[in-house]
Structure formats: structure tokens, C-alpha cells
Amino acid sequence: MNISKKEALEWFEFLSEIPSDSQQVFEEYNNIIRSTMRQIEKSYISEIKELQKNIPELKDLKGRTYYVGEEKNFPKGCLSCLFGDGLGGIRKTHTCNLTCKFCYYHDSMEDVEQIPEGMWDIGDNLYEEDDLDLLLSIQKNPSGVAYVYLEPFMEIEEYYSVVKKFNNAGIHQHMYTNGVLCTDENLKKLAENGLDELRFNLGASNCSDRVIEAMKTARKYFKSVGIETPMTHEFYESFIEKKEEILSIGLDFMNCAEFHVGPDNINNYIGEKFYVYKNGYLSPTWxxxxxxxxxxxxxxxxxxxxxxxxxxxTKYAREINKASKQGGAFGAHSYISEFDRPLPYLFLPILKDKDFKFLKEAPLPDHLKLENCKESILESLSEEEGEEEFYQGFEDYISNEKC
Structure with a gap:
């Protein structure tokens, strides 16, 4: 069903005024919602393909991702993620020294579940450090692991011996950091214990001089050093301002992470133009x-x-690969939306954008036209909750029903 942009906007404006707990309405007209989301996605991906045509040097990594540059610099942690056993996350530190607008834990940082002292979250199970030798001797070792969640340098001294164990097992290891707490001493120790790859979220500090210096130091000690940060306007502007100094470091790669929003940071981006990829991540089109x-x-x-x-x-390909390596059925994957309910109001800005066109449109059949459905929907909701309770203005909804 190739719903027209005009009818999609009419429906989404109406659905934005419906209380979020009116599941029956959203389920009954899910085909309208899905068709609209798909129309937006197809149009946006068409724009991306046009941008790709302007980069003849663009390289396709077996359909899983794209890059430009020398293949030898492609991060091995990403190769493990896309071709190996997937992203094996090791979680330890539940706190951070910064508060970033784009952080996926922005609104819930104080409620992040603590990992018990002396323990490590591996494969959604808790292990003491002494258990790791047993784990590594019994299970098939992963192609790579990543230290994530939230800022490991808050307690980096706890990581050295664990990194050494995984290094001794021949497992590729990479770590994410905002770089603010990096020093010559802790970077050197981390490298000496066998960390292979260090990734700096340079956007977290707006390309601060302190973090640029930390990257220079890391370059002395690690086999692979790069940037991995969500692509935002703020990062782009701060990078351009210090571009020459950053490039002079001799970094191996920059992972340009397409920024996606979740329930804990969406309120920082209300009003942006969004699309959803493959019924999964919600991202601003920019x-x-x-x-x-x-x-x-x-x-x-x-x-x-x-x-x-x-x-x-890339994340979609990652999850398909991960499911395959973990014995999932053909076609299985875990690339899904981070939201548990439809949020039509988020798509009003892009639907109202006169420059954003749907690729192919067709009028809705009569039984799905809003004017033929609206009255019955309102009557059913009125019977359930009372008309004054359910029918509220869109602005009211925005202020009271954000994620």
C-alpha cells in the first residue's frame, strides 16, 4: 500500500491526538502506520543512494556496510561484529563523567542498573574475574569483545587484568571511551595488557583539546586507534574547527555512527525529521x-x-549475522524498534516538509480514508474513556505524553 503523503499526514495528525494507551486503534490501523513509515523510509533511502553516487570511491563490504579509505585500516572490531560472532559486549562501569545530549541513557542515568562490585556482565550473566578462566576453557571463544557501558576510564584500573585474560586467549578486544580521563599512564597500561583497539567518542567532548591530546598519546601505544561517535551537527562543526590537528594524529579510522534515538534521549530531539529503518532504529534524517x-x-x-x-x-546486517552465528533460524534477527508503541507525532515534521516527496503514491481505498473512519474511532474511544478524557489537542499530547 503506497499511501499518499497528503493522506499520511491527515492520518498521523489524527493519530497524534489519540491517547497512547488506545492500543485497539493503533492495532486496527497498523497498516496505515506501517505504510506511512515505509513510504518515508523508501524516500529517505533514495536520497542516500543519490549521495552515494557522488562518491565513486565508496566501497561496499559484501553488502554489510560502506567505507572509503584503505581496507587495512578497517577496524577489526567491526569485522568481528559483521562477520564473526557479533558484538560481544562486556559491561562493567555503570556511571559516566559526562552528560551528553545524544546519550542513549540520558533520561535514566541515575537509574542505570549497577553491576555488583567485582563482577562483569558477559552474555547477560554476571561473572567474577576468577570465573573467566573457566568460561574461556569451556565455551567457544568469540572472535572479538567490546568494553561498553558507560565510561570504562571511571575505573580503568579494574580492567587491566581482565583485558590480559582475553588477550592471552587470543581474542580481539576494543574499548569505547570519551577520552576525558585518559592519561599516558593508564593508556600505556591498557595497551601493555593487550587491548587491541581504542575508540574515542570525540563528539562527547565537542572535540576538546584534552581528548585530542589523549588520542595522540593512544596513537603511541595501540595497534588501532580511531573515532566512533554519533553523527550530529554539533560534532561536525567542532570537528571542522579542529580538523587539521585531528588529522595530524594519524588515526586509523572514523566510525560515523548513524545516530538513533531511544526512549531516554528522544525528548532532546522532538521536532526533528525522523525515519525508521527496517522497522527498527529511529533516526533523524540529517x-x-x-x-x-x-x-x-x-x-x-x-x-x-x-x-x-x-x-x-550496518546494525541491521550485524544483527542478522549475530543471529546466524548463534544458531538462529533462517531469517531470524533481533534488529527491532526501541519503542514499545507507535509515536505518530514524531513524524509530523517530515510529513509537513514540502520538499520531502514520496516516491510512489496511490489513494487509500474508501474503507481506509480518514473521513470514513474518524467518526467510528471517536465513538469507540468515547464509549471507553469519555470524550473529554481521550480527545486532547496535539500540543497537549506532546507536553504530557512524551516518551
Missing amino acids: SRKITYKFMKMAIDEKWDMLIHDCSNH
Whole structure:
């Protein structure tokens, strides 16, 4: 069903006024919602394909992701993620030293579940450090692991011996950090204990001089050093301001993460133009376009650093690969939405954008036209809750029913 943009807007404006707990309505007209989301997605991906045509040097990694630059610099942690056993996350530190607008835990940082002292979350189970030798001797070792959640350098001294155990087992290891707490001493120790790859979320500090210096230091000690940060306007502007100094470090790669929002950071981005990829991640349309601005610049200026399009498509491929490696049925994957209910109001800005066109449109059949459905929907809701309770203005809904 190729719903027209005009009818999609009419329906989504109406659905935005329906209380979020009116599941019957959303289920009954799910085909309207899905068709609209798909129309937005197809149009947006068409725009992305046009941007890709402007980068003839763009390389396709077996359909799983895209990059520009020397293949030898492609991060091995990403290869493990896309071709190996998936992203094996090791969680330890539940706190952070920064508060970032784009953080996926922005609204729930104080409620993040603590990992008990002396324990590590691996495969959704808790292990003491002494248990790791047993774990590594029994189970098939992963191709790689990643230290995530939230800022490991808050207690980096706890990581050295664990990193050493995984290094001794021959497992590739990478770690994410905002870089603010990095020092020559802790970076050197981390490298000496066998961490292979260090990724800096440079956007977390708006490309601060302190973190740039930390990356220079890391370059002395690690086999692979790069940037991995969500693509936002703020990051792009701060990177351009310090571009020459950053490029002079000799970094191996920049993972341009297509920024996606979840329940704990969506309120920072209300009013942006969103699309949903494959019924999964919700992203502002500007994020991946910033990746291609970086790629075009890297080619034109002959950067040595590899630029990786770590997009929603890449995450989609990652989850399909992960399900396959874990014995899932053919076609199984866990790439799903982070929201548990439809949020039509989020898509009003893009539906109201006169410059955003649907690729192919067809009128709805009479039984799905809003004017033929609206009255019965209102009557059913009125019977359930009382008309004054359910029928509220859109602005009211926005202020009271955010995620």
C-alpha cells in the first residue's frame, strides 16, 4: 500500500491526538502506520543512494556496510561484529563523567542498573574475574569483545587484568571511551595488557583539546586507534574547527555512527525529521547525510583515515549475522524498534516538509480514508474513556505524553 503523503499526514495528525494507551486503534490501523513509515523510509533511502553516487570511491563490504579509505585500516572490531560472532559486549562501569545530549541513557542515568562490585556482565550473566578462566576453557571463544557501558576510564584500573585474560586467549578486544580521563599512564597500561583497539567518542567532548591530546598519546601505544561517535551537527562543526590537528594524529579510522534515538534521549530531539529503518532504529534524517559529507571531504582532501558508514543498515546486517552465528533460524534477527508503541507525532515534521516527496503514491481505498473512519474511532474511544478524557489537542499530547 503506497499511501499518499497528503493522506499520511491527515492520518498521523489524527493519530497524534489519540491517547497512547488506545492500543485497539493503533492495532486496527497498523497498516496505515506501517505504510506511512515505509513510504518515508523508501524516500529517505533514495536520497542516500543519490549521495552515494557522488562518491565513486565508496566501497561496499559484501553488502554489510560502506567505507572509503584503505581496507587495512578497517577496524577489526567491526569485522568481528559483521562477520564473526557479533558484538560481544562486556559491561562493567555503570556511571559516566559526562552528560551528553545524544546519550542513549540520558533520561535514566541515575537509574542505570549497577553491576555488583567485582563482577562483569558477559552474555547477560554476571561473572567474577576468577570465573573467566573457566568460561574461556569451556565455551567457544568469540572472535572479538567490546568494553561498553558507560565510561570504562571511571575505573580503568579494574580492567587491566581482565583485558590480559582475553588477550592471552587470543581474542580481539576494543574499548569505547570519551577520552576525558585518559592519561599516558593508564593508556600505556591498557595497551601493555593487550587491548587491541581504542575508540574515542570525540563528539562527547565537542572535540576538546584534552581528548585530542589523549588520542595522540593512544596513537603511541595501540595497534588501532580511531573515532566512533554519533553523527550530529554539533560534532561536525567542532570537528571542522579542529580538523587539521585531528588529522595530524594519524588515526586509523572514523566510525560515523548513524545516530538513533531511544526512549531516554528522544525528548532532546522532538521536532526533528525522523525515519525508521527496517522497522527498527529511529533516526533523524540529517545524521547519515553528515557521514557522506565527511566521506566526500575525505576523498577530496585525500585523508589517510578510513571513514566508515556505521549506519542503521550496518546494525541491521550485524544483527542478522549475530543471529546466524548463534544458531538462529533462517531469517531470524533481533534488529527491532526501541519503542514499545507507535509515536505518530514524531513524524509530523517530515510529513509537513514540502520538499520531502514520496516516491510512489496511490489513494487509500474508501474503507481506509480518514473521513470514513474518524467518526467510528471517536465513538469507540468515547464509549471507553469519555470524550473529554481521550480527545486532547496535539500540543497537549506532546507536553504530557512524551516518551
